[in-house]
Each structure stands twice: as C-alpha cells, then as structure tokens.
Amino acid sequence: MSGPIKVALVGIGKIAVDQHVPSIAASEDWELAATVSRAGTVDGVPSYTEIDTMLAENPDIGVVSLCLPPVPRFDYAATCLRAGRHVMLEKPPGATLAEVHALEDMAQDAGKTLFATWHSRMAKGVAAAKAALSGKTVESAHIDWKENVRQWHPGQDWVFEPGGMGVLDPGINAxxxxxxxxxxxxxxxxxxxxxxxxxxxxxxxxxTFTGGITAEFDWLKEGEQMWEMTFRTTDGDLVYLMEGGNACVVNDQDMAVSELGEYPALYARMADLVKAGARDVDLAPMVHVSDIMTLSRRIIAPAFEW
Known part of the structure; x- marks a missing residue:
C-alpha cells in the first residue's frame, strides 16, 4: 500500500471535530476523503447524509471510522463491512457485547480490519504505568474519575438513554x-x-473490584476535573496516573511518557492494522461495564436537567 489511506468519518459531532479530524489531518498515513452526518461537515471534504450513498460513490475509500453514538453504530459497521471496508469503532465499540462479537465474526469472514478503540489506553503515561506494574502484585488501587457532564456532553440526551451508559461512558475510559x-x-x-x-x-x-480495587465515578464534578488512579504493590511501590493517564509518577519520580497523543496514536495503530490485515477487538472494559450494570444496587438520585 502506497500513499495515504483514504478514510471516511461518520458522525461529525464534538469528538470527531475535536479529536478525529485534527488527528487525521496531522498524519501522513491518512487522507480524510468523505464525511457522513445528518448535520455536521468538515470544510473542503465531500459530505454525505447517507452511509450507503457514500460507500457507493467512493469505492476507493477503504476505511470508515465511526464516531456516532453506540446504539446506531452496529448497523453502520455491518454495512461497511459488507461493502468490503475496514472499520474503526469509537469507544464503546457498541451498545452490547453480542453485537460487537457479531461484527468481529463479520470482519473475520470478510478479511477486513475491525479496531475497537480505547483512546485512554493511548494516554501518554499509560505505557509507563504498565511497565512499572509488570511482574508485580497489586495490593490495592483506587480510581477517581470525576467530571462535569454539562461541560463534556452539553445537551447530549443520548448519554442518559439506554445504551448511553451515563457516567460509565467516561468511566469506561478508566x-x-x-x-x-x-x-x-x-x-x-x-x-x-x-x-x-x-x-x-x-x-x-x-x-469495588477484587484485588482491593475501588472506583468512584461522578458526572457532577464542579471546578477542577479529576481523572486519577493510584496503585500500591506488595513490594511497596506506588504508581500514580493523573490527567486521564497522561502523566505517570512512580515512587515520587516523574516517568518518561509517550510522544503521541491519544487519537493520533489510535490512527497510527489503525494504519498498522490495515497494512497488516489484522484486527484488534478487546472487549475487557465493556465486560466490566456489563457486570456493573448487572450486579450493582440502584439508588434513585435527584432529577437531572441540563
């Protein structure tokens, strides 16, 4: 494969505009060749309102990156795979585990790449934390993932509808x-x-998880936002991730971090997968969310309005 890979971006909302579009533009691996959205567009890029039309008119676009909410995503992904395109899924990869397993089977049968992305795994300090904990026994850990939904998802009612996951939408990043x-x-x-x-x-x-791990997710955090996790090992090591995983401190020492940001790293990974004809569909974070929804006790909280 020579030259940049042509990609279509589906769902031109906040995350697409803030992260996907600039990451694609900054990469030599990619060319944003089309968009699909009911309302959003990108200057200078051919835009469509229907996925079928875009696919029919652009046989040279080999990759589709799906940024729309999780509930409608399966139908779009299935359509793209049937049309012989590689597919990149924004997190969470779908509304249910079963539908993502179905997409993985479809991608395998079609010989196409399917990439279930987890952008927070690409945060700059995550690799350093993983290396620091490798071969160790974690004795305890705590996660504080607290942000203001009004700031990050203003007016987006879908996050509070079935499949939207509520506070587990940012929580799944942790x-x-x-x-x-x-x-x-x-x-x-x-x-x-x-x-x-x-x-x-x-x-x-x-x-509360096994292994002495606890987490608090809160979508009503005022003031300074908090995305932090602390790990203690039986050897006495203290590993601290902050800034959503973009900074790592081990035993009071700042660790070297990766150069690429989260979304540029995701697109670099997708380019490698496409070139290798490989797939990457890790559903471990989504399994935890399913367990949380199944096992947790419910408390009715005060009404929420934007």
Missing amino acids: LSILTEVLPDPVHLKKGVLHTPENRQTPIKANL
Whole structure:
C-alpha cells in the first residue's frame, strides 16, 4: 500500500471535530476523503447524509471510522463491512457485547480490519504505568474519575438513554486503562449506581473490584476535573496516573511518557492494522461495564436537567 489511506468519518459531532479530524489531518498515513452526518461537515471534504450513498460513490475509500453514538453504530459497521471496508469503532465499540462479537465474526469472514478503540489506553503515561506494574502484585488501587457532564456532553440526551451508559461512558475510559496496566485480571464484587429519577442511566457510581480495587465515578464534578488512579504493590511501590493517564509518577519520580497523543496514536495503530490485515477487538472494559450494570444496587438520585 502506497500513499495515504483514504478514510471516511461518520458522525461529525464534538469528538470527531475535536479529536478525529485534527488527528487525521496531522498524519501522513491518512487522507480524510468523505464525511457522513445528518448535520455536521468538515470544510473542503465531500459530505454525505447517507452511509450507503457514500460507500457507493467512493469505492476507493477503504476505511470508515465511526464516531456516532453506540446504539446506531452496529448497523453502520455491518454495512461497511459488507461493502468490503475496514472499520474503526469509537469507544464503546457498541451498545452490547453480542453485537460487537457479531461484527468481529463479520470482519473475520470478510478479511477486513475491525479496531475497537480505547483512546485512554493511548494516554501518554499509560505505557509507563504498565511497565512499572509488570511482574508485580497489586495490593490495592483506587480510581477517581470525576467530571462535569454539562461541560463534556452539553445537551447530549443520548448519554442518559439506554445504551448511553451515563457516567460509565467516561468511566469506561478508566476501566480501559485499568485492564491495560494491571498484571492480573480482576472482576466486580459490588457496586452502587445513582440514577436521576428522570433519566435511564447512572450519574454516579461507587465500585469495588477484587484485588482491593475501588472506583468512584461522578458526572457532577464542579471546578477542577479529576481523572486519577493510584496503585500500591506488595513490594511497596506506588504508581500514580493523573490527567486521564497522561502523566505517570512512580515512587515520587516523574516517568518518561509517550510522544503521541491519544487519537493520533489510535490512527497510527489503525494504519498498522490495515497494512497488516489484522484486527484488534478487546472487549475487557465493556465486560466490566456489563457486570456493573448487572450486579450493582440502584439508588434513585435527584432529577437531572441540563
């Protein structure tokens, strides 16, 4: 394969504009050749409102990156795979585990790349934390993932609808880091979900996992936002990830971090997968979310309005 890979971006909302578009533009691997959205466009890029039309008119676009919400994503992904295109999935990769397994089977049958992305795993300090914990036994850990939904998802009601996951939408970012850096797997023991009386998904979560790991997710955080996790090992090591995983401190020493940002690293990974004809569909973070929804106790919280 020579020259940049042509990619179509589907769902031109906040995450696409803030992260995907500039990451594609900055990479020599990629050319943004089309967009599909009911309303959003990108200057200078051919735009479509229907995925079928875009696919039919652009046989040279080999990759489709899906940034729309998780509930409608399966149909788009299946359509693209049937049309012989490689597919990149924004997190979470789907609304259910079963549908992502189905997409993985379709991609394998078609010989196409399917990449279930977890952008927080690409945060600059995550590799350093993973290296620091490698071969160690984690004695305890705590996660604080607390942000303001009004700031990060203003007016986006879909996050509070079934499939939107509520506070577990940002929380799954923490879980993606947790499942990446831990030397051994863990599972949920108990949880409490606080769900506004007028919404379908939680706005706060308190979680306890095996291995002495606890987590607090909160979508009503005022002031300074908090995305931090601390790990203690039986050897006495203290590993601290902050800034959403973009900074790592081990035993009070700042660690060297990766150069690429989260989304540029995702697109670099996707380019490698396409060139190798490989797939990457790790559902471990989504398994934890499913367990949280299944096992946790529910508490009715005050109504939420934007």
